[in-house]
Amino acid sequence: MNEQHPRAGGVRELRLILTTDDYDAAVAFYRDVLGMPVSAEYLSAEQGRVVILEAGVATLEIGDGPHAAYVDEVEVGRRVAGQVRLALRVDDAAHATTSAEDAGAEVVAPPTRTPWRSLNGRLEAPGGLQLTLFQDDAD
Numbered sequence: 001m002n003e004q005h006p007r008a009g010g011v012r013e014l015r016l017i018l019t020t021d022d023y024d025a026a027v028a029f030y031r032d033v034l035g036m037p038v039s040a041e042y043l044s045a046e047q048g049r050v051v052i053l054e055a056g057v058a059t060l061e062i063g064d065g066p067h068a069a070y071v072d073e074v075e076v077g078r079r080v081a082g083q084v085r086l087a088l089r090v091d092d093a094a095h096a097t098t099s100a101e102d103a104g105a106e107v108v109a110p111p112t113r114t115p116w117r118s119l120n121g122r123l124e125a126p127g128g129l130q131l132t133l134f135q136d137d138a139d
Contacts, residue, residue: 014058016086020127025104027051029126033103034088034096034133055088075122075132076109085130093135097121100133111135 020026030036036053043049063071072079090096093111100123101107108130111121117137125131 014060015052016084018127018129022126023049026125026127029100029103029105033099033105034090061087074114075112075120080108080122081130085132086125087132087134090133090135093119093121093133096133096135097123100125100131105131 018026030053031038031051036055039052039054041049041051068081068085069079072081097107097111100121103126105123105125108122108124111119111133114120118134119137120132120134123131123133
């Protein structure tokens with residue numbers, strides 16, 4: 001993919017929006033624990049609060065039900081994810097999973113070696129989003 005010159009009219013950014021009742025906990029988790037730097041922040045008494053955090057390269061992965069069930073089986077041992085799951089590539093999945101748990105995330109499954117040669121930890125993050133922290137063998 002050529003990041004400098006996207007196809008005319010093509011998508012230039014992928015942004016996942018999380019709405020949560022515990023804004024402060026969710027921001028602290030993704031910003032401070034997972035190390036996602038702030039790109040922009042908007043605060044208004046009338047319009048509420050929003051922060052945009054950078055996540056490096058973004059992709060959209062679309063799979064069908066059998067594929068989602070397979071990934072859940074590999075990572076967790078049973079079907080657990082809803083329609084949306086966030087996967088973040090990290091340098092050290094074991095450390096990131098422990099840090100996330102220490103910061104209030106619930107570990108659904110500890111880091112597990114997958115058939116596609118990555119180490120994946122599954123969590124329920126503050127704000128209620130299912131989260132996979134993964135480290136590729138190539139990293």
